[in-house]
Amino acid sequence: MSKTNQVIDAILERRSIRKFTAEPVSRDDLSIILEAGRWAPSGLNNQPYRFLVLYDDDARVDPLAECTKYGHIVKEAKALICIFLDREATYNEMKDHQGAGACIQNMMLAAHSLGLGSVWLGEIINQQDQVLEVLDVSSDRYELQVVIALGHPDGQGSSKRNELSEYMLEDF
Template identity: 50%
Template sequence: MPLKGESKVINTILNRRSVREFTDKPVSKEDINIILDSGHWAPSGLNNQPWRFIVIRDQETIQKLSECTHYSGIVAGAPLLIATFLNNETSYNRTKDLEAIGAAIQNMLLTCCELGLGGVWLGEILNQKEKVNSILECPSDLELMAVLAIGEPVPKERTSTRRGLSEIVFDEKYGQKWGE
């Protein structure tokens, strides 16, 4: 049995990084299905599965979507986009449904990492969500939550930092630092 911190899941969580540069290699349909399946197995309140996903591989559509964000280079350079939506028609509790969608997105990003792919969660594109919905011909009950840009990562070192647990975790009451 692996020691704490040495399990495959924990290593994937600790080593996943946002990838913003991709090769031209397309993502296989098999990998796309694995990514989507991982997303739809996220937990949701009452198992209502409030998410809807649109898979985008067409270069013309990708180009149009890239014009909806300041991060146009990331979007235009990705061979695969997955637009993630809240289905307001099936929503029962907005907060819980948004949390569920965040879990679905995280599942998909972790799965990308496991498959040797890279991905990044794009939120700034939400400023143009009406335009995105128009491009993707979405019904009005779908509300854009994020776009994931996915592909084979351009090889390079990717690092990240996090605050120490003592800065963000409290023991019993706020103000009582964890670990003191």
């Protein structure tokens, strides 16, 4: 595809990055990424997502790494964004999860546009209770959606996709 549309190009070029350099992620870049997440669509515009940012020197990083089989990525990341749904702001489980997915995608595209690498660590939700305890976040109020690991890429990611026709229920 030609370089004519920055949004489409970002979608097609973004890859999951699991290795990062030692260079820190700036607070300004994190603010831009969080703003991109904040502007994701949500059902009834309820905006039920909440964020917790950890830098690599936060004492909670090592215990958080113990909550996932991808702990090595958690430890190597220069910043982590933990995304939750606020049960007090939700109204429809499916729509709120869809909104969280849009929020996550916005953040990862924003990170890519800033030259940062990111990866969606979803397996960690299998240990939600342990994660919430490590982060000292209320399990009554918040539901963990994902942890995004961020940093300056140390290498390129790769991916492939099936042909579009394999996804289509009918020709268009």
